[in-house]
Amino acid sequence: MSIKTNLLKIKSQLPNHVTLVAVSKTKPVSDLMEAYDAGQRIFGENKIQEMVDKHEQMPKDIQWHMIGHVQTNKVKYMAEFVDLIHGVDSLKLLKEINKQAQKHNRIIKCLLQIKIAKEDSKFGLSNNDALDVLISDDFIDLKHIKVVGLMGMATFTENMKQIKDEFINLKTTFDILKTHNKDLKIISMGMSGDYQLAIDCGSTMVRVGSSIFGARNYN
Template structure:
């Protein structure tokens, strides 16, 4: 199937409240443009240099998301054009994003990454760290970022029940902190689910899915 038909098939069954991020890392601009021509406007990359090169070549109404693990020393390269940073997993990183956003006179939306998997390889905050960040006076004073929600990645396993447990755990944390909405904390987005499990993630309450291979084919 073509990229266009893959997109149409996914979007046909997508609830209105769920945002589709097309994970375009490692894919050529020609593939992204095929998705763009089919109406897709949100693309996710995990390498800043690759995102920069694609940003330079592609239409400027695209919303670029950084979806991979972000190092503090790399933030400066993406601040000019990134719309949403998915994997913010420390106060240090949040401070650096805000500092550079102030410098560039930009406003950047972020998602706080929560550790929900049973794998040591995944990044993320535990609930105690999340609570400290969301209730931090220092964070509340950050003028150039908005915490838009939470994200998490389930374990890489065939066990659907385990994945479901992890998604529901993240949903319960999201529901617990959602009432905090004030100032630069506006928890509207729950980002969970990828090509292999996004339908289950939506069942569990996801409002944003990150889909790559089901759109562009396997890498």
């Protein structure tokens, strides 16, 4: 099936309150433009340089989401245009995003990444660490970032009960942290294989790649 057909099929399945991020990492601009022409305006990339290159070539009404792990020394390359950074896992990174956003007189929206997976390879804050960030004096001083929600990545497993438990854990954490920060609106969880389950568990933003664009080419 075509990218347009895949995209429209997925959009037809999403409730109105759920935002679709088309995960376009490793895909050529021509593929992204096919999705763009079918109405998609939010694209997610996991490498900053790839996102910068695509941003330069594509229409300027696109919202670019950085969904991969972010190194502090790379923030400056995307600070001028990135709309939402999903994987914020430290106060140090928030401070750097704030510093770079200030240079462009912008406020950059961020999601705190919560570690919900059992795998050691996944990044993220513990629930307590996330709360410590949100109530710290240092955080309150950051005027050029806005934490608007949480993101989590479930364990890479076929065990849907485990994935469901991890999604519920993120929703529970969101409900707790929201009592300390009213700006929290977004729960970014769920990908091609489990986005329906994620929505059932409270997700408001899903990151779908292969179900739209087909299998990735990492060559």
